[in-house]
Amino acid sequence: MSKKISVIVPMWNVENYVGDCIESILSQTYQGFEIILIDDGSTDNTLKICEKYSEKDSRIRLFHKSHEGVSSARNFGLDHSNCDYCMFVDSDDKLLPKAIELLVNLMEKNNCQFVSSDEKVKSLGMETIDIRHETEKFLKYIHSSAYGVHKKLYNLTIIQNNKIRFDENLKCSEDALFNRVYFKYIEKIYLTSEIVYLYNTNNPNSLSKKGYIDFAYYFIKKLNALESLCDEIGVSEQRKKEFINERAIHGFKISMRHYFTRFSNTNNVNETFLKQRISYCYNLFMPFITDCDNLPKRYKKWYEKYIKRFDINVFYKKFKREMKLCEFKSFCRKLIKI
Secondary structure, rough: OOOOOOEEEEOOOOOOHHHHHHHHHHOOOOOOOEEEHHHHOOOOOOOHHHHHHHHHOOOOEEEOOOOHHHHHHHHHHHHHHOOOOOOOOEOOEOOOOOOHHHHHHHHHHHOOOOOEEEOOHHHHHHHHHHOOOOOOHHHHHHHOOOOOOOEEEEEHHHHHHOOOOOOOOOOHHHHHHHHHHHHHOEEEEEEOOOEEOOOOOOOOOOOHHOOOHHHHHHHHHHHHHHHHHHHOOOOOHHHHHHHHHHHHHHHHHHHHHHHHHOOOOOOOOOOHHHHHHHHHHHHHHHOOOOOOOOOOOHHHHHHHHOOOOHHHHHHHHHHHHHHHHHHHHHHHHHHHOO
């Protein structure tokens, strides 16, 4: 008997994209699926467009709710699904025609509880990972790719039985946190380098383009979940300490990148605000940065440069220069493409 799949699609003001998204799902070669569309309080024509689709195809279940964010919408979708597997698609993105068929076949063939399409698999040299018996391979995957919920297939029974839901208090990183909780309840994952998902990078309302004042705090929530996951799968205390140490330094770095890029520009940098964020991040991440003797080279370099002899003014000047250099490199890459 073929498995039934719930494709959960949260929507908010995507009238220019949602039609293509729905068409890409309806065009799947795998037939055993339903589409759960959750209109999260759109004020444009998103709901009207979806109503037309739902009237034509019985596989579409359309819901409308007040605007409470993507986590709330995804949770609503989970609350109204009782299929075997589920996947999440953003309403401005698209699936390739064989996406569901490929992911389901890999899930069944490899007797696993999670399948992810990941272009990095070939470079990582991995496909199947037994989470509790191949912890180093699993940590390598966490380190490199276990972030979003797109391009992935989940066992819905495990999600429902363990009441796993998205944290509705988070404005970003909610997907990575969801994955780290989900991994606590499964045994085996499969990674494929086959591409199944097409991102839309042109949507000006995309959450990935927004700035979040609590970005660093959201990363701390992921660190806490990662500690809990390491305990659950049997990572040794020393290895857990090393791994959390690396992730904390990484979190400090990308948090500062977020604040410098989203809340400032090269011509009018809000120095007072950014220094407050530097101090905030330092106090937030330092409890996790406990042993730096055996850090990998790239983390040690950043630790030595910014954290070891921490000074807000020095940090600000150095990081400001680093961000300008990154901006220049990005500009050059765009020119080369042109």
